[in-house]
Amino acid sequence: MYLEISNPMDYHVALYIRLSKEDESEGPSESVTNQKSLLNEFVQQHRLSVYDTYIDDGWSGTSFNRPAFQRMIGDIETKKVNMVITKDLSRLGRDYIMTGHYMERYFPEKRVRYISLLDGIDTGIESTANDITPFRAIMNDMYAKDISKKIKSVKHDKQQKGQFIGGKPVYGYKMHPTEKNKIVIDEAVAPIVRRIFAMALTGMSCRRIAMVLNEEGIPTPATYCGWQRRQKGPYSGLWSSERISDMLKNETYIGNMVQGKSVKISYKSQKCIKQEQSKWIVVENTHEPLVDKETFHKVRQLLNSRKYTRSRKYDFLLKGLIFCHECGYPLAVINRKTTTGEDRLFFVCRTYQRFTKAGVCTCHCIKEQVVTDAVIEKVREICQAYLHPHRLQTIAKETIQTDKKELKQEYAIHAVRNKISNLTNNLDKMYMDRLSGLLTETDFERMYQRMKIERTTLEEKLKELERLKESPISSDTLSKELVQRFLQSAYTSRELLVSLIERIELTETKQIIIKFRFPELEAIS
Template sequence: MYLEISNPLDYYAALYIRLSKEDENEGQSESVTNQLSMLTAFAKEHKLCVFDTYIDDGWSGTTFDRPSFQRMIADIENKKVNMVITKDLSRLGRDYILTGHYMERYFPENRVRYISLLDGIDTGIESTANDITPFRAIMNDMYAKDISKKIKCVKHDKQRKGLFIGGKPLYGYRMSQTEKNKIVVDQNAAPVVHRIFSMALEGLSCRQIAIRLNAEKVPAPAVYAGLTTGKSGPYSGMWSSERISDMLQNETYIGNMVQGRSKKISYKSKKCVRQPRKDWIVVEGTHEPLIDRETFDQVQILLGSRKNTRSRTYDFLLKGLIFCQECGYPLAVINRKNARGEDCLYFVCRTYQRFTKAGVCTCHSIKVQTVTEAVIEKVREVCEKYVQARELIPMAEKAVEEAANTESREHKTAVLISRIESLTVHLDRMYMDRLSGMLEEQDFERIYQKVKQEREALEQKLSEAERLDWEPQKQRELARALVDSFITGAWTDRELLTGLIERVELTEDKKITIHFRFRQLEAIS
């Protein structure tokens, strides 16, 4: 180390130390004690004023979201620190992109002098060591990547052997006190698992099971394990139909070790993505089962039988735009009979629907048609002053003129004729299949009517296209008709509504609030 500091009184130094689990394998030279001793000796030798020492013990260099590092950054922002000293560049970090950000941009912009002792880096002076800093950062990043690959290889090997390497075992199991990477039955949670499968065999749906467990105040898996649930909300700490469904389909309960259901997208990121079932690592007979195979298979049959009945969805104009104002979650749509016995769609709060007996949120039940009409009327009222017919007519006349182009008309007519002929051939082929017995009478009638209606609709379009009079006066009249049609029906166009509206909120007392995407259109209640 040949670093010299000519004006030490101008600096308030931060001694930064980092040690990860991988670095511990390198020996005592990388220890916190060794780093602290080296940095303290350097500061004393050069008569530097040390503002504070920042130690991140057990933190990987691939992330900069470390507590002590962030505390140091806060002190830099508050002008308490203007010099950062580390043992080497890898202590600052092993992500070459973020390391370069701090070295090349953040520290210079905040007038912070950075010194790496073993690398000879000192941003306060001109040095060849500074010039090769980016290459050192890349090498440190490659080291982290190589370590990540080795760790991942070891983990995969353990998974293939049926050894448990996760953080917390599945609900109903706990870590063995005598054998490493082994799970055993949790006698306190096991009865709840047995009961969940029993209720499923009795025919209760996943939602009904969740409602019953919540009503009985049975702690959900995350609460039982003492895990933090992240963002708090109406679902936090409660059983849900998704949780029950996942448990009922998990082979871990029949003694098979199931791992690899998700993986990190990168060694630099903590974010995980779910893996397709074919990529899961399943090893049979690794631990004591909680559920016998026969019961498990019967439950799978019951769950499979409900898939088709529970996949029904409804299309409505405000789909994806309507939310409960109280809990913030999207409203669900259900089909109910009205007083006259007719099917009618209603909005209901999804939170209330899932956790009815827990008293979370309220029903918010209201007809879909009622809300939709109110929203359309309000949008029309707000936006009509921005839509003037005389401004739209030139655009409509241009569109009609383009449609009147001979080549365009001939092309559209040819497409219609070709499609009609294709459907006619299709009908003839179906008739022959019916005569030969290849097609059942019921199926023939159903498909025949559908194809016939489609052909008639195309023939109607062809007839209208051939009758159109494209004289200039007729074109102007058609343009005005198009404008009138747009102004009358534009507000019921879903594309237009989603472009104008960010979200619609429904309160418990049925009040509607519209939040527009544009500032000049203020939220309307």
């Protein structure tokens, strides 16, 4: 430490100290007390004025989202601090990219002088120690990576042995009061878990079970554990069908330790990604079961038997565009039979559908066709102010002349034939799904009729293209046909709707609110 401060009165110093759990194993030299003593000795020797001391105890150097470090950055932004001192460069951080960012860009731009005592780094003077700073940062990063691998290896070994290494056990269990890495039954909520399995065994759906628990005011696992969410939505504090389903599938309740469902992206990120079930680590008979295996497997069979009905999806023109005005969530679509026995799609509020008895929102039930027709009529009304046939014909002529390749009849005929072939293959596949029971009779009939009509339309179009190939028409005639065809189909084009409309909201009183992407369209509507 041969650093000299020629003008100490010009500086307001931040002493930054960091200690992670990995650093504690290196001995007392890395302790907070030792770092603080070393830094205070330096500032006294050079008669520096300390603005504040910032301590992150128990924080890894691979992340810069540390409370004390961010507080120091805040003081730098408000010009309260213009010098930062650390024991060594690794105290600042072990991510060489972010360390380099602060060293080479942030501190110089903010006129902050950085000093690392043991490394001899001082950005306020020209020094050979400063030149090798990037290599020191890389070495610190490599050290962090090596430590991360060792920790990951140790955790994986414990998981393979059936030891629990998570933060909190699943709902219904708690940490053993004396033995580390072991879980025991939490008698306070164990009856609720057993009751959930009992209700499922009677054939009750996950949604219905969630409704019963919400009606009785039973706290959710998150509420019971005291987890705080940053953003609270309409579902906060309520049981959901997804939560119930996850519990009913969790083998932890039959005494098997299930871990490794998710992994961190890297040692530099806290974000986790879900693992495929084949990569989960499952060790049998590690703790006392809450539910017997026979009950568990019967419940799983019941869940699997309803899998196809729960995953049924419907195609409709306004998909992804329509939302509940009151709660803001996308509207769900359900299929119901009318009094005449015909299938009809209805919009309903997804929040109400999941939490009917909780009073979070209302039904908003309305026929899908009614809303679609109203939206198309509004779009037609607006587009008529802009779409003039003579203007469109001019555009069509220019398109024909400048883009002849796409309008070549051979290309068009080939494309239509491919579409007809794909539709035929899809119809064959649907028929096989119907025979195997994967597709219900109602769904098959609805989808079959729609695709059959589409194929008939394409076949007629193919005949017309083949006729035009034999007797070519003028660009004027073709442009008129193109314009006429566009005006007939434009208003029911999903591409046009998505281009014009940002979102559609349905109110409790069935009022339809259309929010366009362009302000001038809002004025017309």
